[in-house]
Structures are given as C-alpha cells and as structure tokens.
Amino acid sequence: xxxxxxxxxxxxxxxxxxxxxxxxxxxxxxxxxxxxxxxxxxxxxxxxxxxxxxxxxxxxxxxxxxxxxxxxxxxxxxxxxxxxxxxxxxxxxxxxxxxxxxxxxxxxxxxxxxxxxxxxxx
Amino acid sequence: xxxxxxxxxxxxxxxxxxxxxxxxxxxxxxxxxxxxxxxxxxxxxxxxxxxxxxxxxxxxxxxxxxxxxxxxxxxxxxxxxxxxxxxxxxxxxxxxxxxxxxxxxxxxxxxxxxxxxxxxxxxxxxxxxxxxxxxxxxxxxxxxxxxxxxxxxxxxxxxxxxxxxxxxxxxxxxxxxxxxxxxxxxxxxxxxxxxxxxxxxxxxxxxxxxxxxxxxxxxxxxxxxxxxxxxxxxxxxxxxxxxxxxxxxxxxxxxxxxxxxxxxxxxxxxxxxxxxxxxxxxxxxxxxxxxxxxxxxxxxxxxxxxxxxxxxxxxxxxxxxxxxxxxxxxxxxxxxxxxxxxxxxxxxxxxxxxxxxxxxxxxxxxxxxxxxxxxxxxxxxxxxxxxxxxxxxxxxxxxxxxxxxxxxxxxxxxxxxxxxxxxxxxxxxxxxxxxxxxxxxxxxxxxxxxxxxxxxxxxxxxxxxxxxxxxxxxxxxxxxxxxxxxxxxxxxxxxxxxxxxxxxxxxxxxxxxxxxxxx
Numbered sequence: 277x278x279x280x281x282x283x284x285x286x287x288x289x290x291x292x293x294x295x296x297x298x299x300x301x302x303x304x305x306x307x308x309x310x311x312x313x314x315x316x317x318x319x320x321x322x323x324x325x326x327x328x329x330x331x332x333x334x335x336x337x338x339x340x341x342x343x344x345x346x347x348x349x350x351x352x353x354x355x356x357x358x359x360x361x362x363x364x365x366x367x368x369x370x371x372x373x374x375x376x377x378x379x380x381x382x383x384x385x386x387x388x389x390x391x392x393x394x395x396x397x398x
Numbered sequence: 399x400x401x402x403x404x405x406x407x408x409x410x411x412x413x414x415x416x417x418x419x420x421x422x423x424x425x426x427x428x429x430x431x432x433x434x435x436x437x438x439x440x441x442x443x444x445x446x447x448x449x450x451x452x453x454x455x456x457x458x459x460x461x462x463x464x465x466x467x468x469x470x471x472x473x474x475x476x477x478x479x480x481x482x483x484x485x486x487x488x489x490x491x492x493x494x495x496x497x498x499x500x501x502x503x504x505x506x507x508x509x510x511x512x513x514x515x516x517x518x519x520x521x522x523x524x525x526x527x528x529x530x531x532x533x534x535x536x537x538x539x540x541x542x543x544x545x546x547x548x549x550x551x552x553x554x555x556x557x558x559x560x561x562x563x564x565x566x567x568x569x570x571x572x573x574x575x576x577x578x579x580x581x582x583x584x585x586x587x588x589x590x591x592x593x594x595x596x597x598x599x600x601x602x603x604x605x606x607x608x609x610x611x612x613x614x615x616x617x618x619x620x621x622x623x624x625x626x627x628x629x630x631x632x633x634x635x636x637x638x639x640x641x642x643x644x645x646x647x648x649x650x651x652x653x654x655x656x657x658x659x660x661x662x663x664x665x666x667x668x669x670x671x672x673x674x675x676x677x678x679x680x681x682x683x684x685x686x687x688x689x690x691x692x693x694x695x696x697x698x699x700x701x702x703x704x705x706x707x708x709x710x711x712x713x714x715x716x717x718x719x720x721x722x723x724x725x726x727x728x729x730x731x732x733x734x735x736x737x738x739x740x741x742x743x744x745x746x747x748x749x750x751x752x753x754x755x756x757x758x759x760x761x762x763x764x765x766x767x768x769x770x771x772x773x774x775x776x777x778x779x780x781x782x783x784x785x786x787x788x789x790x791x792x793x794x795x796x797x798x799x800x801x802x803x804x805x806x807x808x809x810x811x812x813x814x815x816x817x818x819x820x821x822x823x824x825x826x827x828x829x830x831x832x833x834x835x836x837x838x839x840x841x842x843x844x845x846x847x848x849x850x851x852x853x854x855x856x857x858x859x860x861x862x863x864x865x866x867x868x869x870x871x872x873x874x875x876x877x878x879x880x881x882x883x884x885x886x887x888x889x890x891x892x893x894x895x896x897x898x899x900x901x902x903x904x905x906x907x908x909x910x911x912x913x914x915x916x917x
C-alpha cells in the first residue's frame with residue numbers, strides 16, 4: 277500500500293532480516309507472522325494508555341513496537357513510535373494526533389506485509 | 399559453521415526472541431528463549447548456559463533487576479551477560495548495565511557479523527575463566543592435600559589427587575610427584591608403626607608369659623601344703639578384685655552399675671566363668687597332680703586352638719605362613735608329650751586329658767576378649783569387676799566342696815605363695831587384656847608359648863623338676879612357630895576423603911580450615 281508514492285515497508289530491511297536469521301525465506305515469514313500477531317496488542321496498548329495517561333505502559337509498548345517495526349522495515353511506524361517513547365520518557369503525555377498517526381502507520385504496514393506474504397499471513 | 403555454546407535469550411517480545419534464536423542458531427550455537435526475567439532465573443537455576451542475551455526494557459522485572467539477581471547468586475555470577483539495547487537513545491542504560499556486571503551490549507538492529515563477534519568473544523572468555531577456576535580449584539586441592547600431609551596421619555590414596563595427576567601440565571606433574579612422595583612416606587610410616595606394634599606386642603607377650611609361667615609351679619607348691627584349688631582361686635581373685643577396683647575408684651574409671659548394658663554384664667559373667675571358675679580351678683587342680691612343666695607345656699596348645707577358632711569364625715586371616723608356624727608349635731608339643739614324660743607319669747593320662755582342657759579355656763578367653771570386650775570400660779576396672787564376679791561364683795562351690803583355705807595356713811609359706819600367685823596371675827591377666835587390644839587374638843594366643851617356656855624354667859628353678867633333653871629340641875620348634883605368626887595388620891583409622899562438596903570457593907585465599915577439620 278502506498279501513501280504519497282512512499283512504500284510503508286522497506287524491502288531492504290526485510291532482506292537484511294532474512295540474512296540475519298540465516299537467509300531462509302521460511303524463517304522470514306515466521307518473523308512476519310510473529311510481528312502480525314504481536315503488533316495489534318502493542319498498538320492497542322499505546323492507544324489505551326493515551327486515554328488513561330499511563331505513560332509507563334505507553335513508553336514500553338512504543339519501545340517494543342519501535343524495534344519490531346524497524347526490523348520489519350516499517351520505517352515510518354518505527355519513527356512515530358520512537359517519538360511517542362521519547363515524549364513519554366520526557367514525562368509529556370503524547371497527543372491523540374500522535375497516537376492516531378501511529379495507528380495509521382501500523383494499519384498501512386500490516387496491510388502491506390499481508391500483501392507481501394498473502395499465503396502465510398492471517 | 400558449527401560453534402559450541404548455549405545461549406539464553408531473555409526478551410519480552412516474541413518477535414525479537416524468534417529473530418535472535420534463529421540468528422544464533424544460524425551461527426551454529428544452541429539457543430533457548432524466555433519471555434521474562436523471572437522465567438530466566440528459573441531456567442538458569444536448573445540448566446547451564448555459556449552466555450545470556452538480555453533485553454533491558456521489560457515489564458515486571460526489567461533487565462537491570464535480572465542482572466542484579468544474576469550477579470548476586472554464586473551459581474550465575476560468572477555467566478556472561480550481553481544486554482540488548484536500541485543503541486541510539488539508550489546509552490545511559492547500557493552504561494548502567496555494564497556497571498551492574500554486563501559483559502557487553504548488542505544493538506537491537508545488529509549486524510550478523512557483530513553478533514558473531516560478541517558471542518564468540520564472550521564464550522571464549524568464559525571458557526578461559528572456567529579453565530582458570532578449575533585450575534585454582536585444583537591448586538587449592540593440592541594445597542589442602544599438602545596441609546593434610548603435614549598434619550600427620552593420612553592415606554595418600556584418599557587425598558583425592560587422582561584427577562589432578564592426569565593433567566598434562568605442570569600442575570599435573572606436581573600432583574603426580576606429590577602423590578608418589580606422599581605414598582612412600584606413608585608406607586614408611588606405616589611399616590614403622592607396624593614394627594613398633596610388633597615390638598610392643600612381643601614385650602607384652604614375654605612379660606605376660608613369664609608371669610603366667612610362674613602360676614603353675616606356685617600352684618603345685620600350694621597344693622603340696624594342701625591348699626584347695628577353689629579356695630586358692632577365691633583368695634587370688636579377691637586380691638585382684640580389691641586392688642583393681644581400688645585403683646579404678648581412685649582413678650574414677652569404675653563404671654556405675656546403672657550404665658552397664660546387658661552386653662557388658664553378660665561379658666563380665668561369662669568371662670568370670672571361663673577364666674576363674676573353669677580355667678583357674680583346672681590349672682590349680684591339674685598342677686597338684688602332674689609335674690608343673692607338663693601342665694605348662696600343655697598350655698601351649700592355646701595358640702593352635704585360637705588359630706582354629708579364629709579361622710573358623712574368619713576373624714583373622716589364616717595365611718599359610720601362620721598355619722605352618724602354629725603347626726610347628728603343635729608338632730613340638732606332641733614330641734614333648736611322647737618323649738618328654740617322666741616314666742612314672744603313664745598312670746596319670748586322665749590328668750593329662752583334663753589338663754588339655756586348660757588351653758581350650760585360654761583360647762575361649764582370648765577370642766572372647768578380642769571379639770566381645772566392652773571397649774568403653776577401662777581395662778583395670780573391667781578386670782576388677784570380672785574378679786569380683788569370679789569370687790561370688792567361687793564361694794558357693796567352695797562351700798559345697800569345703801574348699802576354703804584355712805586362714806591359719808596363710809600365716810606361713812602358703813601366705814607368701816598366695817601373694818606371689820595373686821600378683822603374677824592378676825598382672826598377667828591385665829597384660830593379656832592389653833596385649834589382645836594391641837595385637838589381636840591370634841598374636842595374643844602366642845602368650846602360651848612364652849608361658850610354657852617360662853613355666854618350664856620356673857618349674858626347674860622352684861621345684862627342681864628334671865626336664866628331659868629331647869624336650870629342649872622340641873621347644874625350639876615351638877619358638878620358631880612363634881616367630882612365624884605376626885600380629886594382625888590393623889586397619890588404621892583413615893582420614894576422610896577430600897571431596898569437592900566441602901571445598902571452599904576456588905577464588906578464596908583460605909584453604910586451611912577445611913583441611914584441618916578433615917584430619
């Protein structure tokens with residue numbers, strides 16, 4: 277899926293990830309599945325903790341999603357999560373717009389990953 | 399490429415766990431992954447790993463807390479930990495983790511080459527440290543062995559240096575040389591102790607025999623003044639009982655009656671029955687009827703009987719050498735009985751047969767002492783109690799057989815004889831008990847040989863009995879037999895093994911106390 281002509285998933289990042297786990301496509305697919313399984317919980321935690329102003333939970337969830345997204349090549353999602361994490365670390369409650377942006381980036385990344393790995397992903 | 403090493407991954411993200419596990423396995427290591435600090439501590443408690451990869455940001459127990467727990471436990475203190483961090487913004491966390499004891503850090507978006515380098519370096523370092531620890535542990539073991547050696551009694555085979563001696567390096571050589579030297583010193587000391595025991599045993603044996611040998615001719619002299627055997631035994635045992643119990647009371651070694659067990663009491667009663675009622679009366683009685691030197695000679699059979707009993711009960715090892723020694727003794731006695739009897743003795747064969755029971759009672763005493771003696775009761779106290787019991791048993795017999803020795807008799811020569819007999823037989827019995835304790839039943843039975851030799855000597859000296867020439871040749875045989883029976887090789891009390899369980903921390907300087915306690 278594209279937004280403004282930009283890919284949500286960096287293919288080179290996926291190539292790097294495949295190399296790291298031994299070069300096997302099956303292993304990469306397993307990691308993508310893992311991301312798709314774990315990701316919704318993390319983005320949900322971010323959204324809920326924004327409502328309840330639970331900065332610690334949001335920081336932790338943003339931290340995890342940031343790393344996972346980077347591995348998947350979801351550059352924008354990773355950058356948005358890094359911003360959320362930094363805001364929380366500084367003791368500032370991120371605004372709803374920041375969280376919405378992260379949600380949108382997550383949806384796009386997931387859609388693109390599902391597009392790339394249609395057979396195995398749910 | 400295959401590397402050896404087990405890696406534990408600790409990360410709350412399932413995706414990161416999978417990524418790290420696959421990457422590590424691709425490098426050839428074995429990997430296991432857990433999702434929380436608590437799980438990690440549990441896994442590490444039961445299995446051994448070469449390295450741990452630890453995420454810092456985790457819910458509940460974070461990476462810092464896990465590190466603290468790992469470093470505070472002796473079982474996991476030396477496990478190298480690499481913390482995983484997003485390098486860009488977490489430098490302070492990395493510094494803190496390293497201050498808490500982490501070995502290194504790995505950025506979350508690591509390159510494969512970096513992961514490989516980190517793992518192989520850390521695992522190699524751990525290997526070196528493990529080797530060093532093992533080396534220090536073995537040095538400590540060797541030092542402890544040296545301390546044990548210096549402190550005296552030890553058995554080098556129990557020092558536990560075998561696993562050290564197989565090392566190919568200089569420590570192994572040192573352990574080998576040390577073990578060999580310790581073994582030779584130990585053997586030398588053991589032989590010396592054995593010689594001392596033999597020598598002490600021989601001295602006791604001769605002293606015991608000389609005293610015992612005196613009893614038979616004295617009993618003969620007493621019988622000539624018509625002192626009844628039972629009455630004589632009562633007098634002698636009373637003197638022994640009074641003196642021994644007196645000494646024990648003074649030394650405070652006399653056991654209270656309430657502390658005596660059933661085993662102790664049955665020993666005292668049975669020993670009194672055999673040694674006083676049977677043996678003593680038989681000796682005094684046969685001495686009144688036969689030449690004293692013949693009674694003395696018959697007593698020598700004790701050695702043979704003890705040997706037979708001990709071999710049957712397997713309490714002593716009946717070696718061929720010992721068997722030949724005792725056989726020679728027996729051959730000598732038979733020769734004496736056949737060729738050495740005075741002509742008029744033929745009529746007294748019934749008495750000779752009765753006299754043959756004497757060595758049997760001695761043999762029973764001997765083995766009874768060796769096997770059943772209550773070890774916690776002092777020798778003098780025990781003997782005093784035995785003599786007291788003897789007197790109590792002998793009194794009714796004397797009453798029935800009107801065997802009391804009249805007190806008028808004691809004023810004269812009989813009094814002197816009774817006193818000397820009491821001194822000789824009581825002292826001989828005490829020495830005999832000591833001898834059996836030192837050397838065992840079989841060697842102790844050789845008292846009979848010394849007793850026989852002394853008995854013949856005393857008989858000639860005190861009674862003017864003539865001993866036929868052939869008897870002397872036969873006696874020589876008997877003494878060769880004596881030389882062939884050594885005291886038993888007692889197993890020495892061994893120091894406990896120096897085992898790994900009670901070793902101190904190898905890094906610790908002190909190695910003394912454990913070794914000292916062990917001796």
